[in-house]
Amino acid sequence: MRKETREYNFDWMMWNAFSAATRLKSGTEKEYQTILKYTPNFKGVISAILGTGEPGEKFIGICAKYLENLVLAKERGKKTAITTFCFSPAIFYAMDIMPICLEVLSVMMAFTYKRGTSEFLDYCNEVGFTETSCSSQRGSIGAYLAGIGADVDMFVTDTPGVCDTNANAFSFASAYLKKPFFQLDFPPDLTGERSNEYHREDFKALIRFLEEQTGKKLDYDRLRGHLLEVAKQDELIAELEDLARIIPSPVPVPYNLMIYASRFLFAGMPECTGVLESMLKVARENAAKKISALSGGVEKLRAFFCYIDHYAQNLQFWQMLDKNGICYQGNILSHFWSHNAPHVAHYHKEDAAYIIDTKSPEALIDSVGMINSRMPMVKSIRGPYDAPNMWLEDTLGLAKIYSADFIVYNGTPGCRNTWGMVKLLARDTEKAGYPTYIMYADAFDVRVQSWEATEERFMEFLKVRRLV
């Protein structure tokens, strides 16, 4: 790692960058355009997000707020827990713990830094972590391993049984930094009494662990408040998803990213609700006017990504879709499994969804355990891909309900789990009539395949399959 990189804490620097970005629109348009000239590496992402209007401004605002909370957590007397994107943070907020979500930090850095997360990715290897591990955690955990991040009190993950390389990153880092570790483990089945009991007991063990680490008992009233806020967010997301079914879609392309990032950072917190409300307002207006939210105004194709997005600098992935008139119908991360989500109701998958019940402490634990066990990725890729409620069923169901014309797989070479079954999945989705493209890029590391090459191959697929 370069000496200069060690000069400042990386999360502190990102806080400053995002915090400055929140003020960009407070001046005149001329001032805004002038400032962009001075932020050559940052302006692409700023323009793309702020270009979405009020939702974008609010989104940048909550990113800055999250980073501020992270950097100042210790000063404010809070414990910090390094955690993962598919772990609902509501329980942490209910226990006054600051969740540090590795993958979101990796994405933030990949979007905004000229060199992306490469130095931190490589630093992990320098201290013994494998280069073949997933780049989504390595991108930011490298900074914490190098001691250039906020102080960490514990590691909490929920990917054992779902994703080895994710769980292993947490296990490695906790051993390396000698910090307490807790894992929520998942059985291969999603539903049924055995799985429900396992989820419940495991979540109770998590609460005991967090109580031990913080020295405080879980405040059930506080948890109830956060879960009611999650329920409110679920309603908003359900309506946004319903609107996305309209052709042309009134939902702008970057909204999927903003939905899941807001949830991963602030599920159960008013910050997330504010962004969602703002997005819904724009989408409703577009729907009333019956206009496409694509910048060109014409929807040519609809894409469903069966895994994750590509986080090349400056949101180039979303820009590519938008400029080609491709309506982006989300990915495995942006669709949640609340009982009122359109895809749940449409396919009568209520048993695979969660319901928030706040009547009693037991109901609260069950609810939060259910939410966690149905988080994106945790829900869909724990069992065999062709088992009920798993990857194939979810992919085909979502592709159909959102009228996708084709399906794309994108991940990281570190994703042992999906690479173990994606060829089979693609075979089945092709059989079901969906042209399916497997991208060989790394969502978090353009050194594996440059964005330019990734874009060219993506477009080539569309041409070869005569989709354009």
Add this chain to the structure above:
Amino acid sequence: MKEFFEASTVLNNKYVQQWKKDGKKVVGYTCSYVPDEIFHSAGILPFRIRGFGAADTTIGDTYFGPFICSLPKCMLQLAGEGKFNFLDGAIITPGCDSMRRLDECWRKAGGDIEGAIPPFFFHYGVPHKYSDYTIKWLTDETQRLIKALEEHFNVKITDAELKKSIKLYNHSRELLDRFEALRTPDAPPFSGEEALAVILSGTTMPREEYNTLLEKFISNAEKSPGIKSRVRLMLVGSANDDVELVKVIEGEKALVVADNLCFGSRFYSDRVEEEGDPVSALCKRYLGHNDCPRMYGDYRRRLNILTQKVEKAKIDGVILQNIRFCDLHGAENGLFEKDLEAKGIPCMRLEREYGPLVETGRMKMRVDAFIERIQQRRAAA
């Protein structure tokens, strides 16, 4: 020794052939978390599925993606080539992500290639941590497996038979402990290559015959003058079922006198409780005393076990190997290297591919350099 080499280097070995001739069933499994005793008590031969002998991975690559460990790819290759046609069943576990996806890949290959998949196919869900509720899960899961075996093979697995099998396997573990103790003196009576052949045979032949052969081997070995003046190495990390790999590592200068491998000593460490409910006792042993990095957050315990083994076997150097894309062992090897080197124990990390030993030259050169480092260190001391 010949018997052990045959049993460990030929998939459909003479013991399996005889077993099948007698009209009995063989069930394969992919991971050391599956209790052999269950099958033994039903009169079924438990057989640890391996990828040994695969010459390429064309079939494996058809189903698995590119960034996957070559061990399950080799297993699928052999299955697709009909090399596992003697299996009447297969058990897949979520040992790691690459291995658990063998479930789908094998099933799909079975649909494409006639006879590639055995008639009994079972996914055995093993948790990633040890607690009262995970034991309960595994106990229920094992009961589910027992029920499925009983229905498919028309057998009855009783508690009494299970207890007999537990006793037999515990005896085997006692013998293997005696066997391992023979590797600790300055002049061990057999090489690491031979040791692995002996241990591996336990996963591919009937246990009664194995115990008899093992007892004989131990009695003979106790009289042997031993192999002197070699650098004492320990082999740690990813699954290795290839005696040739150990031979390459040992060469003329070294001796592998201990290991921490799932095909090695991890497979027979500890005992199963012989009193009480046998299914629960099996689950406690298999989940609790099987020291694989798939059990997240338990690194310190595994480091302690490793350090004790290093001391006990008077190890000069530790080879921390992992198959490419085996992140669990690869990352843990990084931690082991840091902590063991800090204690003054020389370590070498070695990434390799599973399967045909096409890179022996590179490996040999690196191991020789490591041995030289150890010898120089000894001379300086």
